[in-house]
Amino acid sequence: MELLEETPALTLATLDPDGAPRATPLFFAADDLALIFLSDPASQHSCNLLADPRCAAALYPTVADWRTLRGLQMRGRARRMGAAETPRALQLYLRRFPFAADLAQAVQAAAPYRFQPDWIRRIDNRQGFGFQQEWQLGD
DSSP, X not given: OHHHHHOOEEEEEEEOTXXXXXXXXXXXXXETTEEEEEEOTTSHHHHHHHHOOEEEEEEOOOOXXXXXXXXXXXXXXXXXXXXXXXXXHHHHHHHHOGGXXXXXXXXXXXXXXXXXXXXXXXXXGGGSTTOEEEEEOOO
């Protein structure tokens, strides 16, 4: 999907232990419709995902005119990826963000996570104000 290629960062929404929402910006790489991101396993949003993997994500290319606003809103689940999945996840991430190779210590300290959407809404004001399409995805 074109929007996934054009947009380097997403905002991930998780739930803190007290039920309050938390929004976290993260760089991501796409693996089909799944989104791969790196994070410190001790970060609050990572701990939130461990307790409850349900989350939401949004991504929007930067624009200066609301008439050209477009993006994706998604709901699904995110999980820390296992050891067998990590090499491919890092390959996808480093291919998208080559500068991360210069941050080897930070990358090694991070863990890869996979956000798998089960619902996606695409908005595109270029097609008319409030234009949207929705997809309900299977597991």
